[in-house]
Amino acid sequence: KNEVExxxxxxxxxxxxxITINCSYSVGISALHWLQQHPGGGIxxxxxxxxxxxxxxxxxxxxxxxxxxxxxxITASHPRDSAVYICAVSDDSNQFYFGTGTSLTVIP
Amino acid sequence: xxxxTQTPRYLIKTRGQQVTLSCSPISGHRSVxxxxxxxxxxxxFLFEYFSExxxxxxxxxxxxxxxxxxxxxxxxxxSTLELxxxxxxxxxxxxRTAYSPLHFGNGTRLTVT
Numbered sequence: 573k574n575e576v577e578x579x580x581x582x583x584x585x586x587x588x589x590x591i592t593i594n595c596s597y598s599v600g601i602s603a604l605h606w607l608q609q610h611p612g613g614g615i616x617x618x619x620x621x622x623x624x625x626x627x628x629x630x631x632x633x634x635x636x637x638x639x640x641x642x643x644x645x646i647t648a649s650h651p652r653d654s655a656v657y658i659c660a661v662s663d664d665s666n667q668f669y670f671g672t673g674t675s676l677t678v679i680p
Numbered sequence: 681x682x683x684x685t686q687t688p689r690y691l692i693k694t695r696g697q698q699v700t701l702s703c704s705p706i707s708g709h710r711s712v713x714x715x716x717x718x719x720x721x722x723x724x725f726l727f728e729y730f731s732e733x734x735x736x737x738x739x740x741x742x743x744x745x746x747x748x749x750x751x752x753x754x755x756x757x758x759s760t761l762e763l764x765x766x767x768x769x770x771x772x773x774x775x776r777t778a779y780s781p782l783h784f785g786n787g788t789r790l791t792v793t
Contacts, residue, residue, distance in 0.1 A: 605781070605782065607782075607784075612786075613717075613768050613770070613786055613787045613789070614784065614786050614787070615770065615772075615784040616784070617781040617782050617783065617784070620780075620781045658722075658723060660723070665735070665736055666711075666713075666728055666735065666736055666776065667725060667728075667736045667738070668713070668715075668725040669725070670722055670723040670724065670725070671722075672722045673722060673723075
């Protein structure tokens, strides 16, 4: 069983749509991370959160510690948002566990 | 500040050989962690170094090792390469304070033939 489960695995959206990616985890965590990976490999850290909600531009990340669940929302999606989004959690010893990623394609 | 630099970007090796990958962290970052990414297994944590000490290790065989130097630069070594070691190897640096995000390099793509 994976420590981090993401859904959906693949997502296709029309430009402008509201997108939600979900992440559930089963281990105790000190922080949850949302990462973005574009073709070619580079990974960018979008959010790191341990409670509540964070917003950066059109991206919003929420976490519910009691339910061990996080969501990443993209408002007014754009083709440049097309990427793989990866949920990761770090425990108290800074060990990381990763979800398998959600491949998002936004069609113009 | 310069970002995380990994060298080389691409590497082709033969089964049985060994390989060393290098990672230069962002200036001031003392934590460097390494990850393996494959299509089948996704991203997997290899190990983390902080102040020249290995702090964490993922579930990988002893063929995978690393070290960190006093300037925080890190190297990862894989000995006796196997075909299954073909992957994108990523390193990330952070300040390793509470809630410090990871900053990833562009990775080294290793192909084992």
